[in-house]
Amino acid sequence: MNEEKKLALLIDSDNVSAKYAQYILEEASKYGTLTIKRVYGDWEKNNTGWRIPAMNNSILAVQQNSYIAGKNATDFSMIIDAMDIMYTGNVDGFVLVTSDSDFTRLAIRIREAGKLVVGIGEVKTPIAFTSSCHHFSYLNQVCDAVGDYDEKTLRKAILDYVKENDDGKLDLVKINAYLTSCYGSINYSALGYNRLSMFIDSFSELKRNSNFVSLKRRGGAKPPAQNTANQPSASEITSVIIEYLERKNGKHDDITKIDEYITRTFGKVDFGRFGSKRFARFIDSRSEFVRRGSNVALSAFSNGAKTAFPAPSVPDQKQEEPKPTLRITKQLFVMEVHKYASENMPTGGNLGQLNNMLLDKYGKNYIAELGYGDFISAINSVPSAAISGNFVVMAKEQSAPAEQKREEHPAQSAPADPPETPETPETAEDDTEEVKLDIYSVKRDIFSFMAQHGNSAPLPQLGAFLTKKYGRGFLKELGFPTMKKLAANINGVKEKSNVLLLEEEFIERTNDIEQFVYDFAHSDGRHSIKALSGKIKKQFAGFDFTDYGYSKFSDFINAIDGVRANGYYIEASDRE
Numbered sequence: 132m133n134e135e136k137k138l139a140l141l142i143d144s145d146n147v148s149a150k151y152a153q154y155i156l157e158e159a160s161k162y163g164t165l166t167i168k169r170v171y172g173d174w175e176k177n178n179t180g181w182r183i184p185a186m187n188n189s190i191l192a193v194q195q196n197s198y199i200a201g202k203n204a205t206d207f208s209m210i211i212d213a214m215d216i217m218y219t220g221n222v223d224g225f226v227l228v229t230s231d232s233d234f235t236r237l238a239i240r241i242r243e244a245g246k247l248v249v250g251i252g253e254v255k256t257p258i259a260f261t262s263s264c265h266h267f268s269y270l271n272q273v274c275d276a277v278g279d280y281d282e283k284t285l286r287k288a289i290l291d292y293v294k295e296n297d298d299g300k301l302d303l304v305k306i307n308a309y310l311t312s313c314y315g316s317i318n319y320s321a322l323g324y325n326r327l328s329m330f331i332d333s334f335s336e337l338k339r340n341s342n343f344v345s346l347k348r349r350g351g352a353k354p355p356a357q358n359t360a361n362q363p364s365a366s367e368i369t370s371v372i373i374e375y376l377e378r379k380n381g382k383h384d385d386i387t388k389i390d391e392y393i394t395r396t397f398g399k400v401d402f403g404r405f406g407s408k409r410f411a412r413f414i415d416s417r418s419e420f421v422r423r424g425s426n427v428a429l430s431a432f433s434n435g436a437k438t439a440f441p442a443p444s445v446p447d448q449k450q451e452e453p454k455p456t457l458r459i460t461k462q463l464f465v466m467e468v469h470k471y472a473s474e475n476m477p478t479g480g481n482l483g484q485l486n487n488m489l490l491d492k493y494g495k496n497y498i499a500e501l502g503y504g505d506f507i508s509a510i511n512s513v514p515s516a517a518i519s520g521n522f523v524v525m526a527k528e529q530s531a532p533a534e535q536k537r538e539e540h541p542a543q544s545a546p547a548d549p550p551e552t553p554e555t556p557e558t559a560e561d562d563t564e565e566v567k568l569d570i571y572s573v574k575r576d577i578f579s580f581m582a583q584h585g586n587s588a589p590l591p592q593l594g595a596f597l598t599k600k601y602g603r604g605f606l607k608e609l610g611f612p613t614m615k616k617l618a619a620n621i622n623g624v625k626e627k628s629n630v631l632l633l634e635e636e637f638i639e640r641t642n643d644i645e646q647f648v649y650d651f652a653h654s655d656g657r658h659s660i661k662a663l664s665g666k667i668k669k670q671f672a673g674f675d676f677t678d679y680g681y682s683k684f685s686d687f688i689n690a691i692d693g694v695r696a697n698g699y700y701i702e703a704s705d706r707e
Contacts, residue, residue, distance in 0.1 A: 136163030136223040136247060139216050142190070143229035144172035144181045145205050147252065149311050151270050152184035155251055158268050159226040162249050166222060169193050171209045180311025206233050213237055217244055224248060227264070230256040238263035280314045282322050288313060290336060293344060300672075303328060303342045338636060341673030363397045365405055369417055371396055376429050383428035386411060408646055411693060415484045418491035422484065423475060424704070459493040459500050467492075468513045472525045478704065479522030481692050482510070498583060505579050505596065522689075568601050568608055574621055574680030576600065577631075581624075586633040590614050593631060622678040641679075644671055645691050652694040653703045660685060660701050 140159050147155075159165055168190040170181050185192045195208040209229075214237075216222055224247025227234055238248045238260060250256070250264035261267040280288075292309050293301060307327050310317055317327075324330040331339050338347050363371075375392055376382050390410045393400060402413045414422050421430045467489060471480045486506050489497055503509040510518055515526050580596055581588045594614045597605060611617040618624050623637030647670060651663055664684060668674050676687035685696035695704035 137166045138163040138224050139167035139222045140165045140226045142170040144170050146230045147228050149180035149184050171205045180308045183308040210237050232257040232260050235260045235263050297346050301344050386425050386427050415487045459497040465513050468516050472523045479524035483692050571680045571682045588631045590629050648691050649693050652701050
């Protein structure tokens with residue numbers, strides 16, 4: 132054939148499957164050079180699978196809206212463009228890819244103009260159209276095996292495609308378009324699945340987060356063992372920070388400077404190994420330090436922390452101090468809460484940071500030893516203390532004593548208020564009567580309860596806790612027949628053997644979201660909450676703050692350590 136002919140390739144996506152894309156291009160190229168390549172369809176209404184092949188082969192995708200139901204607007208658009216191209220005189224012929232007889236008159240008109248007409252379509256194409264073309268190729272003859280598939284073939288195709296394109300943001304739409312271009316319309320019901328997403332969920336090698344698919348990171352896919360071995364331990368990092376702070380006047384410094392010093396000492400440290408990617412969370416988890424905003428100081432428990440490195444000169448009794456054996460009492464708990472809230476007035480102290488400090492100091496079972504079901508109930512029992520958002524504050528203004536002790540070791544200073552008698556059970560009783568029942572509060576309580584029990588909770592124990600707080604009829608009021616049905620409606624929670632578990636993917640995603648919000652608030656300039664909302668939805672598809680038990684986005688922001696929603700803006704709450 133004459134390869135010097137300039138041809139216009141026009142494809143009717145409504146009548147030809149995208150699985151034939153590569154073969155159409157190869158067959159059309161036999162008759163000349165394809166100077167114009169276009170595919171027509173209503174992309175907003177129909178997902179025909181042509182988008183990916185069009186992008187990969189420089190085919191212009193022409194959007195044609197359907198103005199009237201029942202009318203084929205795609206045909207009209209394609210015919211009009213063909214006539215415009217023909218009258219420009221820039222091509223020697225056309226390749227019309229369709230199985231529709233409506234293009235018969237167009238083929239005849241092009242022939243009358245002395246142009247070459249090549250038709251490509253399926254075997255169902257009416258003879259009226261095929262006979263109007265100079266040449267007609269049947270796709271069934273050009274590519275007999277295209278479209279044949281079984282479950283094994285599809286699984287291999289999906290795995291290969293994900294491995295080649297795994298960037299953490301591989302959309303289901305792209306996978307569906309790729310499969311459609313290879314195999315046409317796929318009947319997932321015949322394979323035992325209602326839709327593609329359910330088929331993806333059946334892969335042991337893949338994980339799906341809303342509409343995004345990626346490979347599961349197994350042990351072999353992680354960095355080599357020697358990289359982990361070269362990472363410093365928590366005790367080594369702690370000792371270096373203590374030595375650094377002891378050289379500072381006042382034994383405190385900005386957390387950013389400490390982080391930079393750690394990086395210079397050890398290189399890039401993966402703090403995710405200790406439960407969170409953020410350095411601030413690592414500081415909060417160590418009883419040797421106390422953090423107020425961005426300022427970090429040595430605590431009373433840092434005296435013997437040098438034993439993290441082997442030091443034979445340190446007495447044995449010193450080596451026991453990094454693991455304090457203090458036993459919590461209600462009186463001690465009241466003192467701790469009063470002191471912490473007072474030191475952080477007027478804005479208040481972060482509840483999460485306070486809980487981490489108490490966990491390190493009194494052990495993971497300290498709340499149960501106090502006789503409370505969760506951390507919030509314990510805080511609500513403390514006289515003169517109140518919860519504001521995600522912060523604990525003193526009911527009476529007592530910020531002056533905290534300001535005077537700014538340069539002292541916080542754990543060594545006296546509490547702002549004298550400890551009140553802990554035997555006031557009626558306080559807790561009064562609080563439970565005032566609790567308002569709504570799905571948001573219950574979600575927060577479930578997450579809090581699970582966090583207090585190692586990210587898991589036996590359903591009977593959780594049910595008893597919620598019943599005690601909200602009353603026996605709380606499930607019925609929320610519209611759920613059982614605790615399992617309630618748990619099934621909470622994103623990030625799964626039930627196994629009558630025990631609720633927080634999904635690792637949900638925990639990882641939550642940490643990433645919190646880090647994103649933290650970095651956004653701490654970047655230069657002033658930032659609006661609306662701008663953050665747009666960015667976070669773009670970065671984390673399917674994000675919904677109500678999944679975490681908050682009815683307002685600003686409440687979700689305030690629950691994150693180190694940031695605060697201030698009117699229409701978000702700001703760093705740890706700035707001096």
